[in-house]
Amino acid sequence: MSEFAVDGGQTRLRLGLVVDGAVRDVVEHDGFRYRPSVDPVDSTVRAVCAAVDGRPVGRIALGLTSAPSTVDGARRMARAMLDAIGADEVLLAGDVVTAHAGALGGGPGVVITAGTGTNCLGVNGDGIEHADGFGHLLGDDGSGFSIGRSGVAAALRAREGRGPATSLVDVLDAHFADVPDFPHGIYSTVNPVASIASFTRAVVAEARAGDAVASELWARAADRLVDTTMSVVRRCFPDAAEVPVSYTGRLFDVADLLREPFVAGLAARCPEARVREPQGASIDGAARLLREHPYGTLVTREAR
16 A cells, blocks of 8 residues: 655645655545535545545555644544555645644754745743744744735735835736635635735745835745744743754745745744755655654654
């Protein structure tokens, strides 16, 4: 029976065959959306089943966006997955865990994840520390959503003379042309968080074109990510002279506006942090969960 690794989120789901610990033959499918009227277990299981597509599964490890935060919820999802795909064993964790395992190869250190949301995890061999991951209402500082929201708000304020002039005004309506009665209509879209986060692309373009407001939003995001990472470094490794730190998530692909300022800011404010490029992606981290790993109860296991 084969082993598989899954990196699943609301936009896309990636499934790969695991051979000798390495991920091969990765396929992409639609992700799953969490809605108040839809059981997250049902929608997630359906998405994974579509990716598996009837192939025999021995063991499967999954790193999922917004995986259940309670022990009972995680067990229910893992059990449902076990039964639905006919696996012998299911290992389930949040994508912050698999991001850490992929970026640092399962070793000690701190990994900051920045995409639509933001999360940070530190593992030191004796304990685990978190920061952020509170979602768009209470956290996700420095995330794609926070940049997109701040960009939209800055454009709306500028248009009404309540804030500094910005070229973001010029691209606002075109970007949201498919949202009726914008901006009020944004609340009625299927996924308002994703819609707002998508404006990050416009904030990238205007910052690179020299807009001061857009540039400041990226500088602020990098600073917030430094805050989050530094808090985990110093709580998880309070006496260490050197701490391995890495990063993951699509936002870090914006090297000039985010990754480079983040690395420079962390070096200046947290000199014990030793930033290294990620060894692998979240799906590689999911594969690592099938072997020995240091994440303890952050990983839920169900087996026949």
